[in-house]
Amino acid sequence: MEINILENVQAVAEAGADIVAELVTRKKDATLGLATGGTPIAMYRQLVDLHREGDLSFRDVATFNLDEYIGVSPDNPQSYRAYMQRELFDDIDIDRANTHLPECAEGQDPLEVGPAYEEKIRAAGGIDLQVLGIGRNGHIGFNEPTSSLASHTRIKTLTRETVEANRRYFGENEFQPELAITMGIATIMDAREILLLATGPMKAEAVEKMIEEPVSAMSPASILQMHERVTVLLDRDAASALSHRDYYDWVQEQKRRLLGRRDGS
Ligand code: GLP
Numbered sequence: 001m002e003i004n005i006l007e008n009v010q011a012v013a014e015a016g017a018d019i020v021a022e023l024v025t026r027k028k029d030a031t032l033g034l035a036t037g038g039t040p041i042a043m044y045r046q047l048v049d050l051h052r053e054g055d056l057s058f059r060d061v062a063t064f065n066l067d068e069y070i071g072v073s074p075d076n077p078q079s080y081r082a083y084m085q086r087e088l089f090d091d092i093d094i095d096r097a098n099t100h101l102p103e104c105a106e107g108q109d110p111l112e113v114g115p116a117y118e119e120k121i122r123a124a125g126g127i128d129l130q131v132l133g134i135g136r137n138g139h140i141g142f143n144e145p146t147s148s149l150a151s152h153t154r155i156k157t158l159t160r161e162t163v164e165a166n167r168r169y170f171g172e173n174e175f176q177p178e179l180a181i182t183m184g185i186a187t188i189m190d191a192r193e194i195l196l197l198a199t200g201p202m203k204a205e206a207v208e209k210m211i212e213e214p215v216s217a218m219s220p221a222s223i224l225q226m227h228e229r230v231t232v233l234l235d236r237d238a239a240s241a242l243s244h245r246d247y248y249d250w251v252q253e254q255k256r257r258l259l260g261r262r263d264g265s
Pocket of ligand 1: 038040135136141
């Protein structure tokens with residue numbers, strides 16, 4: 001894992017957007033795996049800015065989101081479809097037909113959604129870059145602790161902790177779903193490259209377990225230790241429980257030196 005500890009939320013957003021932009025510039029028809037939640041919003045804003053500045057086009061890009069609630073229709077502002085339209089898709093030149101979420105349409109059997117979603121990802125040639133956040137309990141997508149590390153897209157029941165953590169996004173009397181369809185952990189691990197963003201003190205413990213403790217289904221994000229190409233972008237608060245911060249900073253310094261030497265600067 002490459003651990004990059006940055007000054008603040010904005011620096012994380014900018015570094016994340018640079019990684020996405022670099023890929024989309026190099027591979028115009030890249031397939032992105034996208035995440036929702038509060039964390040990636042600043043990065044999406046940054047991507048919208050880069051697009052508006054005229055340098056970045058998503059015309060041929062395809063996207064697959066990690067998860068979607070069951071029982072929340074796409075036109076409900078609480079759906080992850082609505083989130084993606086609002087936070088990114090409506091403000092860039094992406095073709096909506098190329099944007100996918102594991103949605104369960106009214107009347108559709110939710111058990112069929114997972115395998116069909118896996119097939120769509122396969123048909124698109126797999127995911128080039130998967131963007132992830134992390135839950136306070138170490139979940140990725142909605143793969144809650146004890147999720148099979150070999151899982152694929154399927155229905156998950158959210159933990160009470162996750163429902164509680166996400167309550168802040170819902171109104172007092174608003175229906176809050178407790179079921180979702182999420183990419184599995186194996187689905188995520190199949191991505192060619194992974195970018196995980198975490199900010200704020202509430203994520204410090206989950207981040208420490210992901211990076212510095214043994215791989216365990218109790219901390220689903222820890223499986224990323226088994227992936228060859230993972231970049232973790234953290235702000236100082238999210239990095240505050242790490243024991244080896246000096247080493248991570250030292251690695252980044254060495255990287256800057258190496259790149260500087262390569263660029264002749
Ligand atoms: C949500 C999502 C995850 C997200 C995580 C953290 O429930 N399913 O994909 O990474 O929980 O969310 P936030 O960024 O709002 O803290």
